Amino acid sequence: MALAQPTTEARPPALDALAGTIGADKVLSDAPTRAYYANDVFWQPGIEPTAVILPTTREEAVAAVRAAAEAGLDIVPRGGGMSYTKGYLPSAPGSVVIDCRGLKQVVEVNVDDRYITVESGCTWEQVNAALEGTGLRTRYWGPLSGVNATVGGALSQNSAFFGSARHGTVADSVLGVTVALADGRVVTTGSGGRVGTRPFTRYGGPDLTGLFMGDNGAFGVKLAATLALFPRPAEVDFLSFGFKTMDAMAAAQVEIARTGAVCEGFGIDRNKAEHSASVNRISDGLRSLGNVAASGKTLLGGLKDAAKVATAGTSFIKAHNFTLHLVLEADTRAALDASLATVRAIGNHHGVEIDNSVPRVMRAKPFGPVRGMLGLNGERWVPIHAVFPLSSAAEVVRANADYFESQRPMMEEHRITYSVMSMTVGNEFFLEPAFYWPDEITPLHEKSVGAETVKPWRDRPANPAAREAVVRLRRGTQELYASLGGVSWQVARDYPFREVLTPETWSLLSDIKRAVDPDGRMNPGSLGLAAS
Structure with missing residues (x-):
């Protein structure tokens, strides 16, 4: 497992004083900890922080910020560690990571x-x-x-x-x-x-x-x-559809989005379904029948739902090139039935209705293990995304398919598998390709997914050539989406940002940064905003 090389950087006295105040176990600078925090889900090895601070109260977090500023160190906030855009990775030596997971009241x-x-x-x-x-x-x-x-x-x-x-x-x-x-x-x-x-x-x-x-x-x-x-809406129900083409599925998603009937949903291709069947709890639904049963409005109804999931299995998903899975909610059964009829008509116009066990299981256990950061056979995983106006969906889907077809030889050379997921978010069309490739398993993956899960692949060697190919694919996708008028959310140090803003907008953002952070200490490099 390749990690950042340990350094012998001395810890500033201000951090020693902080450790004396909030506890030595909350101000860590040992080599394994610093190396671990120099990685995210995709980017590694990165620059090690000088120290990692683990506050458990608001007062401790504020004291950590003040101690870092006093020591002249950059401050890098970190949340749950699910980022793949360098959002919580130091951009230069002389940084402290403030891990906020202890602030959980x-x-x-x-x-x-x-x-x-x-x-x-x-x-x-x-x-x-x-x-x-x-x-x-x-x-x-x-x-x-x-x-x-x-x-x-x-x-x-x-x-x-x-x-x-x-x-x-x-x-x-x-x-x-x-x-x-x-x-x-x-x-x-x-x-x-x-x-x-x-x-x-x-x-x-x-x-x-x-x-x-x-x-x-x-x-x-x-x-x-x-x-x-x-x-919380009193009534909930589920629909799924299969489609021959991504164009047809996207057309259905756009039309359904304009009804306002769906609470959440997602569309996936067969490649994503193959990985998801093992990774993202779809097949795990067969082991979650108790949750499905408990989610039924009556015990009998819940048991019938559970039996339906068990009977369906997952093979029906792979029978279609693309599948769409939807959750609908309403305050009354009559309103929900009306919405189901509207969405069902749209889905069947563009595709064919299939068993709805995928969204049913997803709702029965919404927050399962984060197994999805690795593929079916332990492949490394990283996505890329953008949102577009609903009216652009058809153009975007075609351009996306053309781009990845042009990249096919390079992807085959490096054994990179491509999949795609799409959603609608309010009045926006969300597209998220993801890449899977053979590569090393890092301690971050092991800790997130579980040591037993990654055990078969723990000794897999690093594959920097494939990883670099994925970097090029992601950058090409980012540039494509920006050229189509797309907007990306998780900018951090990864997505184009300054390049896609007007000079006047960028200057305003820079002015705001100087106003709230005149010394440029707060996560410098994020959003492309360098230290002052």
């Missing part, structure tokens, strides 16, 4: 005023657990990796999945955030930043909350967030 669940405030290290699984029994839910309620992914990480990189077809990204659900700036100031946005006012609304003056959405930690360390709640 649920601060307030306000049922009457319909909001929840949580610390930034709370996972989405923890957020949803805190709302059990209230009858309420956040509009966006997490990614598939919600067992590990944190609220702060989702806000920093933007995120979409559960609830997103109807309610948009995580940023659309946020009422306010509390952030530690590089100089140690702690600011709260939204109404929670007013004197004597509860955090019940985002607006009332300029939208300062938006400044910290998708900033990849360039403007501050997120300490907490308040999310809006709404009544």
Whole structure:
């Protein structure tokens, strides 16, 4: 497992003093820890941080920011570790990583005023657990990796999945955030930043909350967030369809999106289905029948649903070139039946209805192990994405297919497998190709996926030639999507950003960076914003 080479960099006295204040076990600078934090899901080996700080309270996190600034060190915030865009990797020596996963308190669940405030290290699984029994839910309620992914990480990189077809990204659900700036100031946005006012609304003056959405930690360390709640719909049902072509599936997705009937859903090709059948809990549904049964409105109904999943298996997915899996919700059964009829007619116009066990299992156990960061046989995995206007979907799908056809010889040379997933997020068409290739398993993968799972592939050698080919593929895809008017969320140090902004917009962003971080200490390099 190739890792960053250990260094003998001395730890600054300010960090020793911090260790004395918050505990030596929360300020780590040993070689294995520093090497581990120099890697993300895709990029390695990177630059080692000088130290890793593990605060468990807001006060400790603020003290960490101040200690790093006093020592002249750059500050790199880190959430659940699911990033593949260099978002939490130091861009230069002399950096500290602040791992926020210890900030995991649920601060307030306000049922009457319909909001929840949580610390930034709370996972989405923890957020949803805190709302059990209230009858309420956040509009966006997490990614598939919600067992590990944190609220702060989702806000920093933007995120979409559960609830997103109807309610948009995580940023659309946020009422306010509390952030530690590089100089140690702690600011709260939204109404929670007013004197004597509860955090019940985002607006009332300029939208300062938006400044910290998708900033990849360039403007501050997120300490907490308040999310809006709404009544959990009483009725839920599922639909799946098969298609011969990606064009047909995308056309169905666009038409369905305009109805507003779907809560979440995704389309995949056969390659993705093959990996997902083992990786992303589709076949695991056969071992999740208890969850399916428990999700039924009646015991008998749940058992019937579980039997249906068991009977269907996963072979039906691979019988189609492309499959689309949808979850629909409504407040009444009559409303849900009307939506099902509308969506069913659209799906059958472009394709054919198939068994709906995939979305059914997904909803029965939304936050499973993050096995999906490796392929069927332990291949390394990394995606790339962009969102487009719904009207551009057909053009984008064709251009995407043409591009990857042109790259086929190089991909075959390096044994790179390509798959694609598509979604609609509000009024946007989301496209996410992913790549699988043989390569080493890093400690980050082992810790995330589990030592037993990666055991057969632990000694697989590094494959830098294939990894570099994937880098070229991803960059080519990014440039293609930008040329088609696409927008990418998880910018960090990976996606083109300055190149796609007008000079005037870039200058404003740079001015904001200087205002909140005059010394350029907060995650320099993120968003292409270099240190001052």
